[in-house]
Amino acid sequence: MNEEKQTAHEKLIRLCFAAMFAALICVATRIIQIPGPSGGYMHLGDCFILIGSWVLGPVYGFAASAIGSALADATSGFEVYVPGTILIKGAMSSLAALIMRVFIKKLPKYRLAGFFVSGIAAEVFMVSGYFLYETLFMGFAFPAALDGVVRSSVQGAFGLVLGVIFIQVIAKTGVLKKMHAYAA
Numbered sequence: 001m002n003e004e005k006q007t008a009h010e011k012l013i014r015l016c017f018a019a020m021f022a023a024l025i026c027v028a029t030r031i032i033q034i035p036g037p038s039g040g041y042m043h044l045g046d047c048f049i050l051i052g053s054w055v056l057g058p059v060y061g062f063a064a065s066a067i068g069s070a071l072a073d074a075t076s077g078f079e080v081y082v083p084g085t086i087l088i089k090g091a092m093s094s095l096a097a098l099i100m101r102v103f104i105k106k107l108p109k110y111r112l113a114g115f116f117v118s119g120i121a122a123e124v125f126m127v128s129g130y131f132l133y134e135t136l137f138m139g140f141a142f143p144a145a146l147d148g149v150v151r152s153s154v155q156g157a158f159g160l161v162l163g164v165i166f167i168q169v170i171a172k173t174g175v176l177k178k179m180h181a182y183a184a
Contacts, residue, residue, distance in 0.1 A: 018060040021052035025068025030076060041076070042151055045069060046126070046159025049093050050119050051167050055176065057101075058094035066090030080138065088129035096122035115164045123156030 006014065029045030045068065053061035069089035073081045096118040103114025131149050134140040140148070170176060 014056060014060050018052075018056055018064040021048060021056060021061075021064035022068035022071070024048045025052065025065060026071045026075075029069060029072035033076060041078070042155040042158075043072070044159065044162070045072060045089075046123065046156055047162040047166065049089060050096055050115075050122060050159060050163035051170070053093035053096040053122070054100055054115065054118070054163075054167055055170075056093075056097070058097040061093035061097050062090040065093035081133075084130065084133035084137065088126055088133065091129070092122040092126045095125050112164070112168070115167060116160070119160040119163060123153075123160055126156055127152040 029043040033041040066086045099118035
C-alpha cells in the first residue's frame, strides 16, 4: 500500500503495528543474547526487523526497527551502540521494504525470491554498517571489527531464514491482507 494515500484509520492501524513490532524487536533482541568477543551480541531481533519491514513498509518499518533495536541496546548495557543502531537497523528495514516493493510491482510471481533478496540486501547493509561504525566511530582494530562481521553475518543469516519462514506462515493466515500489509 502506498503510504501517502492511507486513511486515518489505516495510519492508526499501521502505527499500532509499528509499536507492536518495536516491542517484538526489543524483546527478541533481549531474550537470547550471545556476547561477541569484540563487544556487542548476537540475537533474534533481525527476524522481526525483516518481518516488520515487509509488513509496515519503509517509513513505519524504519521507526519500529530503530526504536526496538535501540531500546534493546540501551537496556542491555550497550548504550554506545544506540546511535549506530538507530541508523543501521532503521535503514536496514527501509532497504528491505523498498526492495520488496520492486518485487511486488515488477515481479509479483517471485514474492518468495523478493523476501530473500530484500533480506539479504538488508543484512549485508547491517553487517557493513556495524563494521564501519565499530572501526570509524568506536575505534575497533581491524581484527576485532572483523569478528563483528562474522558475528553479525551469522545473526543476519539466522534472522533472514526465520523471517522468511515466519512471513510465509503469517501470510497463510490472511491477516496481512486484512490489515493492508505492505507486502501482502
